[in-house]
Amino acid sequence: MTRTLVTGSAGRLGRSLVTTLVQAGHEVIGVDVTAGTPDEAAAVLPADLTDLGEAYDVLTRFRPDVVVHLAAIATPFSRTDGVTFRTNTELAFNVCAAASATGVGRVVVASSPTVIGYGAPAGWTPDYLPIDEDHPPRPWNSYSLSKLVAEQTMAAFARCSDTRFAAVRPCFVVAPEEWAGAPTQSGHTIAERLDRPEIAGVSLFNYIDARDASDMISVLVDKLPGLPNGEVFFAGAADALARDPLADLLPAVMPATRAAAIHLTGTRPAFTSAKAERMLGWTAKRSWRTELEIG
Numbered sequence: 001m002t003r004t005l006v007t008g009s010a011g012r013l014g015r016s017l018v019t020t021l022v023q024a025g026h027e028v029i030g031v032d033v034t035a036g037t038p039d040e041a042a043a044v045l046p047a048d049l050t051d052l053g054e055a056y057d058v059l060t061r062f063r064p065d066v067v068v069h070l071a072a073i074a075t076p077f078s079r080t081d082g083v084t085f086r087t088n089t090e091l092a093f094n095v096c097a098a099a100s101a102t103g104v105g106r107v108v109v110a111s112s113p114t115v116i117g118y119g120a121p122a123g124w125t126p127d128y129l130p131i132d133e134d135h136p137p138r139p140w141n142s143y144s145l146s147k148l149v150a151e152q153t154m155a156a157f158a159r160c161s162d163t164r165f166a167a168v169r170p171c172f173v174v175a176p177e178e179w180a181g182a183p184t185q186s187g188h189t190i191a192e193r194l195d196r197p198e199i200a201g202v203s204l205f206n207y208i209d210a211r212d213a214s215d216m217i218s219v220l221v222d223k224l225p226g227l228p229n230g231e232v233f234f235a236g237a238a239d240a241l242a243r244d245p246l247a248d249l250l251p252a253v254m255p256a257t258r259a260a261a262i263h264l265t266g267t268r269p270a271f272t273s274a275k276a277e278r279m280l281g282w283t284a285k286r287s288w289r290t291e292l293e294i295g
């Protein structure tokens with residue numbers, strides 16, 4: 001049985017991932033600073049992984065085959081800039097370093113589409129749409145910068161160790177309770193994000209169901225040994241979180257996207273997961289059109 005350690009196991013994505021991995025036959029160890037890891041986990045250990053010693057302790061205690069590193073300050077501007085940058089970069093370094101040194105076979109690191117730089121106060125124009133992994137990153141705040149550093153940290157360890165690494169950029173993660181009306185991480189409900197395009201437009205109307213994101217990570221973990229080391233993947237829904245085509249909506253909220261957005265007809269999203277489909281055989285199954293509970 002594959003033993004998989006999930007950091008940030010009490011979080012929005014972590015809770016879903018623990019369930020998905022257990023259903024896929026993994027023995028899952030949950031590590032988080034707070035309680036909330038699902039009961040399906042075989043073991044749960046509270047630990048602050050910004051402490052390198054704690055990261056080594058956790059990995060030498062459990063000796064996992066796989067680490068999925070989700071722990072982070074996950075919402076931009078939810079803490080001071082310095083704390084967000086320091087926490088997320090230390091977490092990525094400590095987990096990658098300890099996993100590599102203790103012989104973990106496979107490591108997946110959570111990054112973010114925000115590395116691309118949309119929403120920059122000085123303006124942002126995409127080189128092209130839909131955005132894929134070749135689009136240049138242009139982070140402009142401490143969160144997106146910390147996530148780019150996390151990707152670079154993952155890539156650095158991929159160059160110098162036997163561990164297989166990859167990073168995932170999940171789109172705006174929607175947990176099952178949020179389809180039922182609970183507020184999302186932005187504080188708005190999904191219905192509000194659909195009704196007021198200026199809210200979701202800031203992040204280019206991207207989203208993914210938490211269970212789809214978890215499936216993607218589960219597939220990536222399986223395929224990692226056969227992939228080039230240090231790959232980065234977007235993971236998003238196959239459509240946009242919008243009632244109208246982004247060719248119309250995006251220029252209305254972000255005029256600099258006008259030229260590139262003409263390709264986003266129908267339900268096409270602004271981020272493509274074509275690389276994950278090509279290299280992993282994964283596509284998202286769920287859409288807001290089928291998941292949203294209209295109350």
Ligand SMILES: NC(=O)c1ccc[n+]([C@@H]2O[C@H](COP(=O)([O-])OP(=O)(O)OC[C@H]3O[C@@H](n4cnc5c(N)ncnc54)[C@H](O)[C@@H]3O)[C@@H](O)[C@H]2O)c1
Pocket residue numbers: 007008009010011012013014031032033034047048049050069070071072073074075091110111112113169170171172173174185
């Ligand atoms: N939610 C999204 O829309 C989204 C989008 C793109 C990327 N991501 C990334 O995916 C990952 C998971 O996101 P989420 O939405 O589940 O976030 P979340 O805030 O719900 O969960 C993060 C978890 O990490 C834990 N954590 C924070 N600091 C820690 C530390 N020092 N040691 C141990 N645990 C710590 C928190 O207690 C929390 O349970 C994050 O890395 C986030 O940046 C999330």
